[in-house]
Amino acid sequence: MKVQIPRGTQDILPKQVKLWQIIEEKAREICQNYRYEEIRTPMFEHTEIFTRGVGDTTDIVQKEMYTFLDRGDRELTLRPEGTAPVVRSFVENKLFGDPNQPTKLYYLGPMFRYERPQSGRYRQFVQFGVEALGSKNPAIDAEVIALAIELYSQLGLKNLKLVINSLGDKESRMRHREALINHFKPKIGEFCSDCQSRLEKNPLRILDCKVDRDHELMSNAPSILNYLNDESKQYFDKVCHYLDLLNINYEVDATLVRGLDYYNHTTFEIMSNAEGFGAITTLCGGGRYNGLVEEFGGPETPGIGFALSIERLISALEAEAITIEQEDTLDLFVIALGEVAEDFSVKLLYELRKQQIRADRDYMDRKIKAQLKAANRYNAKYVVIIGDDEMNNGKAMLKEMATGEQTEVNLDTFVANFKQRVTSREE
RNA sequence: GCGGCUAUGGCGAAGUGGUGAACGCAUCGGAUUGUGGCUCCGACAUUCGUGGGUUCGAUUCCCACUAGUCGCCCCA
Structure with a gap:
C-alpha cells in the first residue's frame, strides 16, 4: 500500500506544532481580553446550512464543497467556513435569549474547501474567526477589526494593510446593483465570459475582474459609496471614525467585494504587503451580515465577524522573517x-x-x-x-x-x- | 477546472543510454577501558515518484498517471 497524505492537506510535525500552539494561545488570550468566548461546532453540517447561508451562487458552494451522503442518505458537507455554522448554532441553541448580549464568540479549527492547492491555499486549513451577534453599533465593527489586527501585531507583523468598504444595506445594494447593470449592459459583449455571467448574478464582482480591469467602463463604473443611503453612509462613517480613534490605518476601497452572499454594510480585508509573499495576499476577511440570523429562522439579529487562516498568518511571519521560537529543554x-x-x-x-x-x-x-x-x-x-x-x-x-x-x-x-x-x- | 516547472538515500544535491549511482549534512561505530559540542577514520540508495513504451540495454529518451510547487479563476 502506498502511504500518502491527501492532496492539499499537510501534517504539522512536532517542530512546527510549537509555533501553532503559540499562535493559538495568543489568539485565545486576545479573545479573552475582548470577552469573546469559544464555540465549537461540528466539522460537518447539513449541506443547506452552507447553500442557504453562504449563498448558492458563490464559488464556495458551487465548486469548493466537500459534500457527501452518509449511511442514512443525509447530505452533509465538511464546513468550508465558520460563520454559517456559528449562526446555525446561535439560532438552534437560542443564544439570543441569553441576557449577555451581544453574543461574542470565537472559533479555531479546520475548514475544508476543494481547491487546487498552491501557496497559501489548502484543502484543509485552520481558521481562527470571531462573530459578534446582536449589536448594530458601529463600534463593534471597529472592535472586531481591532481584535484581528491585535493578533497580527502582537505576533510582530508589520507589513499589513487594512482595506475596508461598505456594501450598504439591502436598499443601497439594490440601487447600486441596478446602476451597475445599466452601466455594463450595453457593452457587456466586450467583457470576459465570467463577467458576462456575473452581470445578472452578481454585477459587483465585475469590478473585481482582473481580466477586464483596463476596460473603459471600469474606471467610471458607479461606486457603491455613491449609492449608500443616509443610514448606510452614516454607519460607515461611524466605523471609520472609530478606526481613526484607535489609530488604525485603513484604505477605503469601493471595489472590495467579498465572496460570500451574506455580507452587507462593513466589509474588510487585512492583507500582507511583505516582499516575497505569494500571489494570495489576503490574510483575513470579514464583514457584517445583518439578516443571516433571520435567514436561519432566528429573530432579527445583526452580526459581524471575520475569519483568518493560521497557515497564511505563518506565511506572513515567514515573509517578514519573524521567528517565534522557544527551544525545548x-x-x-x-x-x-x-x-x-x-x-x-x-x-x-x-x-x-x-x-x-x-x-x-x-x-x-x-x-x-x-x-x-x-x-x-x-x-x-x-x-x-x-x-x-x-x-x-x-x-x-x-x-x-x-x-x-x-x-x-x-x-x-x-x-x-x-x-x-x-x-x-x-x- | 486550466497552465508552467519539478520528482535521485532521513535532509540537501550532482550525474550518465551500458559493468559497483558523486558529494555535503545528519545518523551509527571507532581513534586507550564509562563522558557531548572540534578534528580524523569507517559504515550508510539490489536503486533514481508509479505504470507503460522505445532500445541489445534506461535512473537517464517518449507517453500516461500520481504528487509537489508556482500561477489563473476565486478565496482564508
Whole structure:
C-alpha cells in the first residue's frame, strides 16, 4: 500500500506544532481580553446550512464543497467556513435569549474547501474567526477589526494593510446593483465570459475582474459609496471614525467585494504587503451580515465577524522573517549503564517526572558517547551517569552540560535534591 | 477546472543510454577501558515518484498517471 497524505492537506510535525500552539494561545488570550468566548461546532453540517447561508451562487458552494451522503442518505458537507455554522448554532441553541448580549464568540479549527492547492491555499486549513451577534453599533465593527489586527501585531507583523468598504444595506445594494447593470449592459459583449455571467448574478464582482480591469467602463463604473443611503453612509462613517480613534490605518476601497452572499454594510480585508509573499495576499476577511440570523429562522439579529487562516498568518511571519521560537529543554538525561542501573533508572525517571521534572533516557542501546550526544541534542541541562560502581556506593555523577562541571550526588536523595537544584535556578 | 516547472538515500544535491549511482549534512561505530559540542577514520540508495513504451540495454529518451510547487479563476 502506498502511504500518502491527501492532496492539499499537510501534517504539522512536532517542530512546527510549537509555533501553532503559540499562535493559538495568543489568539485565545486576545479573545479573552475582548470577552469573546469559544464555540465549537461540528466539522460537518447539513449541506443547506452552507447553500442557504453562504449563498448558492458563490464559488464556495458551487465548486469548493466537500459534500457527501452518509449511511442514512443525509447530505452533509465538511464546513468550508465558520460563520454559517456559528449562526446555525446561535439560532438552534437560542443564544439570543441569553441576557449577555451581544453574543461574542470565537472559533479555531479546520475548514475544508476543494481547491487546487498552491501557496497559501489548502484543502484543509485552520481558521481562527470571531462573530459578534446582536449589536448594530458601529463600534463593534471597529472592535472586531481591532481584535484581528491585535493578533497580527502582537505576533510582530508589520507589513499589513487594512482595506475596508461598505456594501450598504439591502436598499443601497439594490440601487447600486441596478446602476451597475445599466452601466455594463450595453457593452457587456466586450467583457470576459465570467463577467458576462456575473452581470445578472452578481454585477459587483465585475469590478473585481482582473481580466477586464483596463476596460473603459471600469474606471467610471458607479461606486457603491455613491449609492449608500443616509443610514448606510452614516454607519460607515461611524466605523471609520472609530478606526481613526484607535489609530488604525485603513484604505477605503469601493471595489472590495467579498465572496460570500451574506455580507452587507462593513466589509474588510487585512492583507500582507511583505516582499516575497505569494500571489494570495489576503490574510483575513470579514464583514457584517445583518439578516443571516433571520435567514436561519432566528429573530432579527445583526452580526459581524471575520475569519483568518493560521497557515497564511505563518506565511506572513515567514515573509517578514519573524521567528517565534522557544527551544525545548530537558532538565535531566539519565544514562544508565548495566542492568542494575537500568532498573534503578526506570524507577528514577518515574519519580522525577512525577515531580514535574522533564527527564528522559536512551532507549536505543547507544554507547555512552552517543548518549551524551543525544542529551546534547535534547538540550538537556543535566546528565546523570549511573553505572555499577555508582549503584554499589550509592553515588552518581551529575554533569551540567553547559559547563561540563561534574559533581557527585547521592542516589537515595537524588530526586528531591535535583528538584531543588532545578527550581532554584529558575528563580 | 486550466497552465508552467519539478520528482535521485532521513535532509540537501550532482550525474550518465551500458559493468559497483558523486558529494555535503545528519545518523551509527571507532581513534586507550564509562563522558557531548572540534578534528580524523569507517559504515550508510539490489536503486533514481508509479505504470507503460522505445532500445541489445534506461535512473537517464517518449507517453500516461500520481504528487509537489508556482500561477489563473476565486478565496482564508
